[in-house]
Amino acid sequence: MIDITVMDGDKGYKSLKCAGHADYDEYGKDVVCSAVSMLVINTVNGIEELTDTVFKITNSNSKDGMLEVVFPNETGKDATLLIDSMILGIKNVIKEYGDGFVSLKIM
Template identity: 30%
Template sequence: MIIITVIRSDGVIKGFSVKGHAGFKPRGEDIICAAVSMLAQTALLGLGRYIKEGLSFSIDDDSGILKCALPGKLSDLEQIRAEAILETMMDGLKNLQKNYARHIRVFRRRWTPC
């Protein structure tokens, strides 16, 4: 199963992680894994295009883990763009979860500072 965890603060997405494999088809043939990967990686590309400093992310193909954290401070324009990108990603992930609930779960967590 693919587990997506979305971290929010005051309703705004601050980061997300994706881990696991859907198990819908064998590795390399799984359309659910491909769809989730495409949504998450496209969101990362968009964030990287518009957030100039402080974006943190890691991708480990072997373990199937992708993590992303936004910087603590964004300009107003960066925040608007990041929110549009991430909420669009969430729309796609929620749609996948609705159609393939046995293979993907989206969880929301509240951001807590260290």
């Protein structure tokens, strides 16, 4: 199961954490894991390249499927939009493949 937790703040998001594996299919053929990985990694890359939002990757381990990003000053408007888009994509993956492979929590 891939567990995704997004911590909401007063003016934007405070952190984003993605951990685990979908186990939808064997390694190299797992479309759920690929879709979620692409959404999360593209979001972080977009925040880095397209916004002024300051963030720190506090944990990254591809073997464990772990990526944790902290936004010390919360996210600005542009980064918030990118994360909202990621959340929409993850919700669509859950809708398409069921909730037994991906868990999304916004706290």
